[in-house]
Structures are given as structure tokens and as C-alpha cells.
Amino acid sequence: MANLTEKELSAIEDQLSAEQMLIKKYRGYAALAQDPQIRTLCDQLAQRHKQHFDTLMGHLQ
Numbered sequence: 001m002a003n004l005t006e007k008e009l010s011a012i013e014d015q016l017s018a019e020q021m022l023i024k025k026y027r028g029y030a031a032l033a034q035d036p037q038i039r040t041l042c043d044q045l046a047q048r049h050k051q052h053f054d055t056l057m058g059h060l061q
Helices: 006-032 036-059
Strands: none
Touching: 006 036
16 A cells, blocks of 8 residues: 555545445436436446545555
């Protein structure tokens, strides 16, 4: 694990929670969307936030 301060670790943990929430929301929106363009956009946004989540997790290893 990288040498992170408690403050940095706390900030990363908060951001991980936020990213998880956004992934869940956008996946839910995609599932509900009737319009294929909206569904695609929501899927793309969910994937972008998954990438953010994965990047942040990389800082904890």
C-alpha cells in the first residue's frame, strides 16, 4: 500500500463510496431507460465511474 496520510486515506474512501453510488445509479438509469441513446449514455457514465473506482482502488494497493 502507498504511504498515505490518514486524511488522504479518508478522502479516497469517501470518493470510493461516491463512485460506487454513481455506478449503481447510472446502471439503474440505464436499465430503466426506454431511449437507446439515453441507455447507452448511462452505460458509458457507469463505466467511467467504474474506471474512477478502479483507479482509486489502485492507490490503496
